[in-house]
Structures are given as C-alpha cells and as structure tokens.
Amino acid sequence: MAMTDVQQAPAHHHKPSGWSRWLMATNHKDIGSLYLWFSFIMFLSGGVMALCIRAELFRPGLQFFAPELFNQFTTLHGLVMVFGAIMPAFTGLANWMLPLMIGAPDMAFARMNNWSFWLLPPAAALLMLSFLVPGGAAAAGWTLYAPLSTQMGIGMDMTIFAIHIMGVSSVMGSINIIVTILNLRAPGMDLMKMPMFAWASLITAFLIIAVMPVLAGVVTMVLTDRHFGTHFFNAAGGGDPILYQHIFWFFGHPEVYIMALPAFGIISQVIPTFSRKPLFGYTSMVYATSSIGVLSFIVWAHHMFVTGLPATVQLFFMYATMLIAVPTGVKVFNWIATMWEGAMTFETPMLFAIGFILLFTIGGLSGVTLSVAALDIQLHGTYYVVAHFHYVLVAGALFSLFSAMYYWFPKMTGRMYNERLGKFHFWWSMVWFNVTFFPMHFLGLAGMPRRIPDYALQFTEFNSIASVGAFCFGLGQLIFLYNILTSLKNGKPAPALPWEGADTLEWKIPTPAPYHSFVEAPQVEADHNGSIVSMHGDKHH
Amino acid sequence: MSLALNLQEPVTRIAEQEFHLHTLLLVITGIIFLGVLLVMLYAIVRHRKVAGREAKQFHENTTVEILWTVIPFLILIGMALPATRTVLAQKSAAGADMTIKVTGYQWKWRYDYMDENLGFMSHLATPRDDPAALARPDYLLEVDEPLVVPVGRKVRLLLTANDVIHSWYVPALGVKQDAIPGFLRDTWFRVDKPGIYRGQCTELCGKDHGYMPIVVDARSETDYRKWLDERKKLAMAAADDPAKVWKLPDLVVRGEKVYTQNCVACHQASGKGIPGTFPALAGSPIATKDKPGHINIVLNGSKRNAAMQAWGKQLSDTDIAAVITYERNAWGNNTGEMVQPAEIHKARAGTS
Ligand SMILES: [Cu+2]
Ligand SMILES: [Cu+2]
Numbered sequence: 001m002a003m004t005d006v007q008q009a010p011a012h013h014h015k016p017s018g019w020s021r022w023l024m025a026t027n028h029k030d031i032g033s034l035y036l037w038f039s040f041i042m043f044l045s046g047g048v049m050a051l052c053i054r055a056e057l058f059r060p061g062l063q064f065f066a067p068e069l070f071n072q073f074t075t076l077h078g079l080v081m082v083f084g085a086i087m088p089a090f091t092g093l094a095n096w097m098l099p100l101m102i103g104a105p106d107m108a109f110a111r112m113n114n115w116s117f118w119l120l121p122p123a124a125a126l127l128m129l130s131f132l133v134p135g136g137a138a139a140a141g142w143t144l145y146a147p148l149s150t151q152m153g154i155g156m157d158m159t160i161f162a163i164h165i166m167g168v169s170s171v172m173g174s175i176n177i178i179v180t181i182l183n184l185r186a187p188g189m190d191l192m193k194m195p196m197f198a199w200a201s202l203i204t205a206f207l208i209i210a211v212m213p214v215l216a217g218v219v220t221m222v223l224t225d226r227h228f229g230t231h232f233f234n235a236a237g238g239g240d241p242i243l244y245q246h247i248f249w250f251f252g253h254p255e256v257y258i259m260a261l262p263a264f265g266i267i268s269q270v271i272p273t274f275s276r277k278p279l280f281g282y283t284s285m286v287y288a289t290s291s292i293g294v295l296s297f298i299v300w301a302h303h304m305f306v307t308g309l310p311a312t313v314q315l316f317f318m319y320a321t322m323l324i325a326v327p328t329g330v331k332v333f334n335w336i337a338t339m340w341e342g343a344m345t346f347e348t349p350m351l352f353a354i355g356f357i358l359l360f361t362i363g364g365l366s367g368v369t370l371s372v373a374a375l376d377i378q379l380h381g382t383y384y385v386v387a388h389f390h391y392v393l394v395a396g397a398l399f400s401l402f403s404a405m406y407y408w409f410p411k412m413t414g415r416m417y418n419e420r421l422g423k424f425h426f427w428w429s430m431v432w433f434n435v436t437f438f439p440m441h442f443l444g445l446a447g448m449p450r451r452i453p454d455y456a457l458q459f460t461e462f463n464s465i466a467s468v469g470a471f472c473f474g475l476g477q478l479i480f481l482y483n484i485l486t487s488l489k490n491g492k493p494a495p496a497l498p499w500e501g502a503d504t505l506e507w508k509i510p511t512p513a514p515y516h517s518f519v520e521a522p523q524v525e526a527d528h529n530g531s532i533v534s535m536h537g538d539k540h541h
Numbered sequence: 542m543s544l545a546l547n548l549q550e551p552v553t554r555i556a557e558q559e560f561h562l563h564t565l566l567l568v569i570t571g572i573i574f575l576g577v578l579l580v581m582l583y584a585i586v587r588h589r590k591v592a593g594r595e596a597k598q599f600h601e602n603t604t605v606e607i608l609w610t611v612i613p614f615l616i617l618i619g620m621a622l623p624a625t626r627t628v629l630a631q632k633s634a635a636g637a638d639m640t641i642k643v644t645g646y647q648w649k650w651r652y653d654y655m656d657e658n659l660g661f662m663s664h665l666a667t668p669r670d671d672p673a674a675l676a677r678p679d680y681l682l683e684v685d686e687p688l689v690v691p692v693g694r695k696v697r698l699l700l701t702a703n704d705v706i707h708s709w710y711v712p713a714l715g716v717k718q719d720a721i722p723g724f725l726r727d728t729w730f731r732v733d734k735p736g737i738y739r740g741q742c743t744e745l746c747g748k749d750h751g752y753m754p755i756v757v758d759a760r761s762e763t764d765y766r767k768w769l770d771e772r773k774k775l776a777m778a779a780a781d782d783p784a785k786v787w788k789l790p791d792l793v794v795r796g797e798k799v800y801t802q803n804c805v806a807c808h809q810a811s812g813k814g815i816p817g818t819f820p821a822l823a824g825s826p827i828a829t830k831d832k833p834g835h836i837n838i839v840l841n842g843s844k845r846n847a848a849m850q851a852w853g854k855q856l857s858d859t860d861i862a863a864v865i866t867y868e869r870n871a872w873g874n875n876t877g878e879m880v881q882p883a884e885i886h887k888a889r890a891g892t893s
Contacts, residue, residue, distance in 0.1 A: 061675050068748045068815065134817025141745045147722060148705040148747060151848045153817055234847075235723015241706055242721060276590065278600040306708060306743075307719045308700075308726035311632040315625060322617045326610060333609045336581055341597040343590035354581070361577050365570035372620060374627035375562045377717050378548055381708055381743030445563075446545040447712035449743040452751030456682045456739075457675075461544055501596075528600065 015515050025117070026110035027515065028095050029412070034117050035092025036405075040481070042084030042124060043398075047474050049077040054436075054470040057463045062454055070453035071139035072155075076127060078142025079159065082259070083166045084124055086397045090262040091116070091173045093404055094201045096412060098177065100506035101195050101530055103186025103538070105518045108179035116172040123165035130155035130162075141451060143252070146233035146244040150225050157226070160219045167212040174205035186505070188524040192286065195504050195530030196279065199286055200265025203293045207254045207261075210297075215251040218244060242307055249300035257296045259393060261289060263360075263400030264331055267353050269504065270403050271335050272529060274350035275342030276501035281334040282528035288327035288334075295324045305376045314373040321371035328364055332357060347499070348422030352403035355430050356396060363391030366441065384444025390437045399429070402480065409484075410498040414512030415491030421483040428476040435469030503531040514540035549712040552734045552759075556715025558627045565623065569616060631715075634729040637697030641688070645700070645707030645720035645742065647848070648749035648806055651855070652688050655699070659773055661686050662855075664802055665752050682739040687756035689772075690732060691765035697729045704850055705747060711740035711757055719744055732759040747848075749806050781859040783882050789866070792879060796867025799860045807848065812872035819848070823872035835865055836880065836888050853889060858882040 016024065025031050052073050056064050065073070095113065099106055107113045130137040135153025138144065149156055181202045185194065222244070224230040231237025233244045272279045279285065301309060301317040309317075335357055344350070366388040370376050379385060402425070409417050439462035444450075448459045455463065496511050505524065509517055522538035551557040588596075642653040646662075653660035666683040668674050677683070690696050700709055702720040710717040711730075718728040732738075740755040760768065787795075801810075808814050812823035822828045827835045839861055842851035852861060862882045869876045 060680060061672065067751065068818065071745070071748065071750070136817065139748075145706060145745070147847065148745065151705065151747065151846070235721075239723075241723070275588075276596040277598060280600050280602075281606055282600065284606055306717045307721070308724075308728075311628055314628055314632075318624065318628070319621060322621060325617060326613050329613045330606070330610055332577065336577065336584065337602075337605070338600075339581065339584045340588060341599070342584070342588050343594050343596040344585065344588055345590050346585075354585070357581070358578065361574060365574055368570060368617075368620075369563070369566045372562060372566060372624045374624045374631060375559055375566065377631065378556075378559050378563070378712060378715065380717060381710070442544070442546050445548050447549055447710070447740065449710070449741050449751070451745045452741075454681060454751050457678070457680050458545060 023118070024114065026106075026114055028099050028107045028110070028113065029513065029515065031107075031113050031117050032092045032094075032096030033412075035088050035095060035120075038117070038120055038124075039085045039087075039089035039092060042080050042088070044477070045128065046077050046080035046085055047477065049073045049080065051471060051474050053077065054467040056453055057455070058467040059464060060455055060457055060460055065453065067453045068139055069136065071141075071451065072131065072137040074451050075138050075141050075144075075159075076131070079138075079163075080124075080127060081393070082142065082255070083163070083170075084120070084127070086259045086393065086401075087166075087170055088120060089401050090201075090204070090259070090397075091170065091177075093266075093401070093408075094177050094197075094262070095173075097404075097408060097506060098180060098198060098201060099184070100411070100509065100513055100517055101504055102181065102184065102189050102198055103505055103518050103522050103524060104180055104184035105516070105521070107176045108184055109176050112172050113176055116169045116176065119165050119169040119172075123162040123169070126158045126162040126165070130158040133158065143245075143248060144219065144222065145241075145248075146222050146225065147241055149222050150233065157223065160223050163219050164216055167216045170208050171212050174208040177201050177205040178209075186518070186521045186524050189505070189526050189530070192283070193526040193528060193530065195265075196268035196282070196285055196289070197262070197265035198530065199289055200261045200263075200268075203289055204258050204261045207258050207293055207296065211251040211254045211258075214247060215255075218247040218251070221247075242304070245304050245307060246300070249303045250297070252303065253300045254293075254296040256389075256392070257292055259397045261292065263356065263397050264289060266400045266404045266407075267335060267356055268331075268529065270349050270353040270407050271338050271357075272531075273407070273499050273501040273503075274347065274353070275339050275344050277338055277342040278527070278531065279334070279529040280337035280340075281330070284330060285334055288330045291327045292324060295320065295327070299324060302371055302373075302376070305373045306380045318371055318373040322368060325364065325368050325371075332361055332364075345500075347406070348417070348419060348426055349403045349407035349499075351423060351426040352399045352406065355426065356399040356403065359391055359395030359399065359430075359433070363388055363396060366391065378447075379444055381449055382444035383440040383448045383450055386450050387437050387440035387444060390440070394437070395433055402426075402429075405480075405484075407499070408506075409487070410494030411506055411511055411513055413488055413491070414494050415487055416494050416498065417487040417491060418483050421479055425476060425479045425483065428479065429473060432469045432473035432476060436466050436473050437469075439463075439465050439469075505530060505532050505535070508532055508535050509538065509540060516541050551715060552713045552732055552736065552738065553715050553730050554733070555627070555631055555730065556713060558623075558630065559715045562623060562627060566620060569620065573616075631728070634697050634727045636695060637729055638694040639691075640697045640699060641690075642699045642701070643688075643709055643720060645702035645704075645709070645746070645753075646855070647704045647747050647850075648742075648753040649802075650684075650688075650707075650709070650753065650755060654769075657769060657773070659769070659776060661772075661776075662802070663688065663756070665754055669752070679739065681752065682741070682754045682756070684754055684756045687737070687758040689758045689760060689765060689768050691762045692732045692735050692759045693762065695729055695731045697727055700726045700728070703855070704847065706744050707742045707746045707753070708744035709740070709755060710743040711738050711755055713738040714740075714757065717743060732757070735759050735761055735764075781857060781882065783858050783886055785859075786881055786883075787859075787862070787879070789870070789877070789879050792863050792866040793870055795859070796863035796865070797871070799856065799864040800867050800871075803852065803856070804864065812868070812874075822868050823874060828868045829874050829876055832869075832878065832880070833888075835869070836861075836885065839865055840885065840888055858885040858889070861885045 138159040231239040644651040700720040807819035814821040840853040843849035
C-alpha cells in the first residue's frame with residue numbers, strides 16, 4: 001500500500017522535473033498547487049491595492065492618489081480578489097483534494113485541467129498591465145456598470161478580455177469538477193455519502209457553468225457598445241442602462257454563492273474532525289446547499305432596489321432574498337449542533353472554522369438587513385454594503401481557505417505547519433479584520449457612499465480606525481506566507497493521521513499524498529460526509 | 542465630536558419608518574447573533590476534549606431540524622410585514638404638491654422646478670486643491686445653490702441623468718433614487734422640519750463621483766415663496782441678451798467662469814487634460830485653428846466619446862460663446878479670436 005511497495009517505472013515517468021513539470025502539468029496535485037500559489041499571489045496584489053485605498057482614506061483630503069487612480073484601485077481590487085484570488089483558490093483546493101476525497105486517480109480531463117490553469121496568468125497579466133496603458137485601468141467598479149464602462153479607455157477593453165479568459169478557465173475547471181465527481185467516485189462512495197466539500201464543489205461548478213457565460217455575454221455587449229456601434233445600454237440608441245444591471249446581477253448573485261458554497265463545504269469537513277463527531281444533519285446540509293444554489297438565481301434584483309423597480313418587483317425580490325436566510329441558517333445551526341457534545345480541540349484549522357461561523361453569521365445577518373428593500377434605500381451604495389460583503393468574503397471565503405490550507409497542509413506536503421504561528425495568524429486576523437470592517441457598518445449607516453476617494457469630516461474617525469486595521473490585517477498575512485514557506489522546508493514530518501477525528505478518504509492514504517494516488521480505485525464502505533468505515537484495494541505510486 | 546453609530550436623524554415620515562425598521566432588524570438580528578455566540582461559547586467551554594471525555598455520536602434530530610427551519614421562517618415573516626408597508630409608502634408618489642426634475646451630470650446636479658419655470662445647476666462649493674478647505678465644517682457637503690423646498694408639502698422628484706447613472710441620496714429624508722440617462726424615475730418626500738439636509742451621489746459615476754453633493758434647504762412656506770420670487774427675479778436679471786455684441790476681455794472673463802464650472806473636471810485648469818482620458822485643449826488644433834470644429838464639438842458633443850457631451854443642451858448661447866472664446870485665448874492659445882453669441886445661435890439653427 002505504501003509508496004515503497006511499488007518499484008516499476010522509472011522516476012521521471014511519475015514525476016516530471018524542471019519547468020515542464022509545471023508548464024505541462026497534468027497531475028491534479030501539481031495543478032492544484034499552481035492554482036493555490038497563483039491565487040495567493042493575486043491575493044497579495046489585490047491586498048496591496050486595498051491598502052492603497054485605505055491609505056488614501058486614512059484621513060480626509062487627497063494625500064496620495066488622484067480620484068481617477070483611486071477608482072482604478074477599487075475596481076481592480078474587486079476584480080482581482082474575486083476572479084484572481086478566491087475563485088482560483090477554491091478550484092485549486094478542489095483539484096488537490098477532490099480526487100483524494102472520493103477515490104479518483106486524478107481529475108477527469110487532465111489536459112483540459114492544464115489549460116484551465118494556464119489561461120489564468122495571461123488574464124491576470126492583462127488586468128495588471130492595464131494600469132500602464134493610456135487612461136489607466138478600468139475605473140467603473142468591479143460591476144463595470146454601463147454606461148460608465150463605455151466611457152473608459154483601452155484599460156476597459158483589456159479588463160473585458162481578461163474576464164473572457166478567466167470565464168473560459170473557470171467553466172473548464174467546473175466541467176472537470178462535475179465529471180470527476182459524477183464519474184470517478186470509488187465504488188461505495190455514493191453521492192449521498194460523499195463529503196460535503198465534494199457536494200459544495202459540485203453545486204458551485206454548476207453555478208459557474210450557468211452564470212459565467214452570462215457575465216461574458218454582458219461584458220461583450222459593453223465591448224460592442226464601445227467599439228461596434230451597438231446601443232444595448234445607450235438610451236439614445238434605444239438601449240437601456242438598467243438592462244446591464246439585470247444581466248450582470250443574474251451572474252452576480254450566484255457568483256456570491258460561488259464564493260461561499262465551497263467555504264461551507266470546507267467548514268463541514270473541519271468542524272466534525274475537530275469535534276470528533278459526525279456532521280450533524282448531513283442530508284439536510286445537502287438539501288440546504290442545493291436550495292441555496294437554486295434560490296441564488298431568483299434574487300438578483302436585490303442589488304437594484306434604488307434603480308426604480310415597481311413595488312411588486314421590489315417585494316418579490318425582497319421576499320425571495322429573505323428566504324435564502326432559512327437554508328443558510330440551517331447550515332449554521334448544523335455546524336453548532338456538530339460541535340455540541342463533541343470533544344473539541346482547537347488547532348488552527350478549527351480556530352479559523354469557528355471564526356468563519358461567527359463572522360459569516362454577522363455577514364449573513366447584515367445581509368438580511370440589506371434584503372429589506374425599504375431599508376436598503378438607506379444602505380445601498382454606502383459603506384454598510386462594503387462591510388457586509390467583506391464579512392461574507394474575507395471572514396467567509398478567505399477564513400475558510402486558511403482553515404483548509406492548515407487542515408490539509410500535512411496531507412499535501414508531508415510536513416506540519418508551525419501551530420503557534422498558525423494560531424497567532426488566526427488571532428491576529430480575527431482582531432484586525434473586525435477593527436477594519438466593523439466600523440464600516442457605522443459609516444454606512446451615517447450615509448458615507450462607497451467608492452469615494454475623499455469624504456466629509458464626520459466620517460473621519462471610523463475611516464482612520466479602518467485604515468489602521470487594514471494595514472495590520474494585511475501585514476498579518478505575511479505570517480501565513482512565512483509559516484508555509486518555512487514549514488515546507490523544515491516543518492516536522494507529519495504523522496499519517498495528524499488530526500485524531502479525521503475520517504474521510506484522503507486520510508486513509510499515505511502522507512504526503514503519493515504523486516499518483518488511487519491508480520486503482522479502492523472499494524470503500526462510506527458513511528455520511530465521506531467518512532470511511534473500511535477500504536481495501538487501493539494502489540498508489 | 543460624537544461618533545455617529547446609527548442612521549441620521551429622520552426628518553420625513555418615510556425616513557422615520559426606515560429608522561424604526563432598522564431598529565427592529567438590529568434587535569432581531571442582534572438576538573440571533575447573541576444566541577449563536579452564547580451556544581457556541583458554551584460548547585467551546587464545556588465540550589472540549591478533556592481526559593476521559595468522549596464525543597457523543599448523535600448526528601440527526603428531526604424535531605430540532607424542523608424547528609430551526611420553521612422558526613426563522615416565522616421571524617422573517619415578522620420582518621417582511623412592516624417592510625412591505627414601508628415599500629408601498631415609498632412607492633406612492635401620487636398626490637404630490639409640486640414636482641422637481643433632478644438631472645445628474647458628471648459631476649453636478651440640475652434642479653428644474655416644473656411648475657415654476659425655474660431651473661439651475663448645483664455645484665460643489667468646497668474649493669478643490671486647497672488644504673485650508675479641510676477646516677470648513679461641511680467639507681465636500683456644500684453646494685453653490687441648494688435645492689430649496691417648502692416644509693409640509695409633498696415634493697415629487699423626477700430623476701434622470703445626462704451621461705451615466707447617478708444616485709440622489711439624502712439620508713435624513715430617507716430618499717435614494719438612481720438617476721438614469723434616457724429614463725425618468727420618480728420618488729418623493731415631505732419634510733417635516735425646516736433645516737439643511739446634506740447627501741451625496743451614491744452611484745459611481747466616474748472621476749469626481751465623490752464630489753457631487755446634494756443639499757436640500759427646507760423652509761417654511763412663506764420663506765420658500767419669498768425665495769422663489771427672489772430667485773426668479775435673479776434669473777431674469779441674469780438672462781443675457783442673445784443679440785449683444787461682446788468685447789474680448791469681457792467674454793474671456795465670463796468664459797473662464799463657465800469653464801471652471803463645467804469643463805475643468807476633465808480638461809483641467811491648466812488646459813492640459815488628463816493624458817489618455819481627457820484631451821488637452823492647450824495647443825490642440827481644434828482650440829487654436831478649426832473654429833467651426835470647436836463650436837461643433839462644444840455644442841454637439843463628440844461622436845467618438847460620450848464623455849464629451851453636447852453642451853448646447855445645458856448652456857446658453859452666451860455661455861458657449863464665452864467658453865469657446867476663453868479656450869481660444871487661454872494657456873497660450875493666443876488666437877485673439879472671438880466667438881459671439883449670435884454665431885452660436887446660427888450654429889444651433891444649422892445643426893439641430
Ligand atoms: Cu446578491
Ligand atoms: Cu454621480
């Protein structure tokens with residue numbers, strides 16, 4: 001079973017070396033690592049832009065950047081974080097872990113997998129280089145609302161092209177995930193038994209395939225309005241600027257769940273492990289996740305309550321949005337019930353998972369507040385919205401990713417990370433995250449618009465606090481990088497089962513995971529959430 | 542200075558309803574959050590792994606699961622009912638006492654009193670690029686001409702925009718409505734308390750999105766009437782004789798004012814523009830040689846780039862003649878040439 005059992009085939013056949021190992025990568029682990037490193041670099045780049053924004057907003061007056069450059073930072077910060085950091089990070093994790101968790105030898109389409117990844121760096125380059133072209137980068141906000149987006153320079157065209165490429169990449173990645181999960185599960189790993197992380201990845205992949213083409217379509221319409229004389233969004237030519245928003249948010253709201261569902265999946269693996277207890281309500285978790293996926297298609301106009309929709313339309317979207325709180329609540333309650341009467345320990349992955357639950361709950365509750373159309377009239381377009389979606393995306397998506405990285409690091413690398421540094425990273429992030437984003441609720445309530453480079457004096461104190469918080473939070477992420485880099489080299493060798501309560505399939509194979517795992521599908525007997533009762537017949541080399 | 546932690550103090554019935562809705566939601570969501578937090582803390586303290594403690598292995602409980610699906614649902618209905626009432630109230634603009642058309646421009650507002658034959662632009666009044674401006678109490682929230690309205694009257698706003706989408710937001714009035722180019726949207730308010738209420742554009746609308754504040758000055762009926770009369774007289778007096786023949790220095794002085802109010806945001810005080818985005822006028826062929834071309838682009842805007850709009854729609858013949866004359870004589874474009882209002886009048890006849 002162990003690596004040493006297998007001696008045939010020359011080494012280079014298993015594990016190509018040098019640059020071609022990465023450029024021609026078809027191994028899901030290599031591609032997963034590429035995705036993860038790429039997304040971390042994007043996370044740092046987007047983070048630097050965020051710090052530029054916060055530096056400018058530290059006090060009133062313009063100190064560092066002209067308004068047009070400030071708008072480029074807010075726009076690119078959003079695009080880079082959403083399409084460059086969070087989405088690829090989840091795809092990377094799915095690449096790394098899914099085959100191990102469901103007993104597949106690799107992803108279904110290994111060469112397409114290579115393409116899915118290698119499309120991303122050129123797209124990222126287009127985005128970054130657009131700062132250097134005349135007129136600078138796109139400055140219409142990550143939502144790229146028309147007709148503002150029809151006014152910009154060539155930076156906007158580069159952004160549109162980058163979105164096309166990233167869209168193709170994520171659709172290909174999703175096809176791979178769906179086919180892998182549906183066709184390559186080991187015998188005995190039934191759909192209603194497989195890990196929640198697999199379920200979440202599966203549903204997310206369907207959402208991506210459904211909405212990324214919609215995004216590609218709407219930015220293409222902007223492109224043709226800009227250059228080819230169409231008038232989709234130009235009222236003077238018979239078009240309608242609001243049409244853009246309907247199409248964009250038909251993509252945009254499911255996109256929110258594209259960034260949230262995989263996080264739910266991760267938390268649903270980590271909490272049971274460190275509670276030493278099975279996930280509470282596995283079946284209802286599957287149904288809750290699916291219904292969130294379905295509902296996410298009929299709530300998009302909650303982003304448009306101030307565009308002047310008729311009352312009946314406002315009410316419909318308000319009710320539908322409120323409804324999503326029910327399955328989301330079910331998930332939170334299930335996680336807590338999993339912890340209840342468990343035997344918990346609090347290693348770094350668990351800390352990040354608990355932090356996730358608390359802060360995501362705050363983000364969810366401010367989301368319910370925003371869904372109330374009558375009140376959204378006050379809050380739309382203000383810092384309250386900024387606070388809300390950072391609670392969902394930073395404390396949500398990002399914390400879950402940290403949780404996952406610490407959780408699976410031993411399995412991926414065969415080494416332990418530094419637990420003390422990990423815990424420090426958690427507490428540091430937890431404190432400064434809240435210092436940064438909690439005051440933004442107050443700024444929004446008081447009426448401070450988002451996306452402004454300078455502000456009225458009554459907003460000063462909370463902006464200064466938020467800026468200090470942001471710089472500390474940002475610096476703290478270097479702790480993570482340091483921990484990863486040093487542990488990769490000098491970390492203690494990981495035991496086969498670093499987490500006492502971990503019982504999913506990836507923990508039943510050697511550590512670090514062999515380069516080619518499950519070359520023959522194992523026969524497994526699985527229980528809910530992918531926990532393995534018994535397994536035999538697996539082969540790796 | 543006291544830190545604002547809540548919505549601004551409401552001065553309309555609607556804003557008050559919004560305020561109460563927020564309080565209600567804050568209480569409900571606060572209780573839910575505290576509940577989640579306490580249960581979790583309890584588990585963290587009591588259900589940690591200590592010697593001899595085994596985790597209980599339960600993983601299902603239908604009653605509990607039904608309860609925590611149904612109870613949140615009922616709570617949501619409790620929130621939806623008052624919210625629905627407020628939505629309907631916000632949307633009933635019927636029976637207004639007066640109508641004001643609000644137009645968003647990059648980057649200023651225009652107010653037209655539909656029943657009064659009065660209209661004017663409202664620009665940011667805080668000086669830009671002046672560090673001393675930070676000492677002004679209403680930094681970035683002051684305008685040269687506020688929207689003046691009577692208290693106690695239902696004011697209906699008709700909103701549209703000239704270029705991109707803007708959003709008209711005054712927190713104390715509880716009103717926020719997008720202004721969309723090519724479309725009319727309406728909203729309404731009735732102010733109960735005289736006073737000055739400040740807000741901002743809340744839809745990203747380009748470079749100076751942060752610099753287009755809104756000021757509403759609500760006055761008693763009599764004060765409002767008095768203001769209206771005076772403002773109309775002022776408008777009459779300011780109206781130019783379109784046939785007047787101007788002298789160069791006067792036209793340049795007038796033109797500089799027009800330029801500062803309308804063009805400086807893009808083409809800059811230096812006339813050098815912003816490379817790659819807004820072209821320089823200093824030394825440009827259009828502003829030094831091609832006079833008909835110059836008149837044409839200012840009057841009718843650019844076909845290539847919508848950011849350069851048709852100024853003929855909002856500026857008078859005199860203003861356009863003045864700003865063109867200014868541009869042809871500023872920043873070293875010393876052509877010495879003049880454009881008279883009559884020429885603009887003729888150009889309009891030719892193109893409209
Ligand atoms: Cu949404
Ligand atoms: Cu605006």
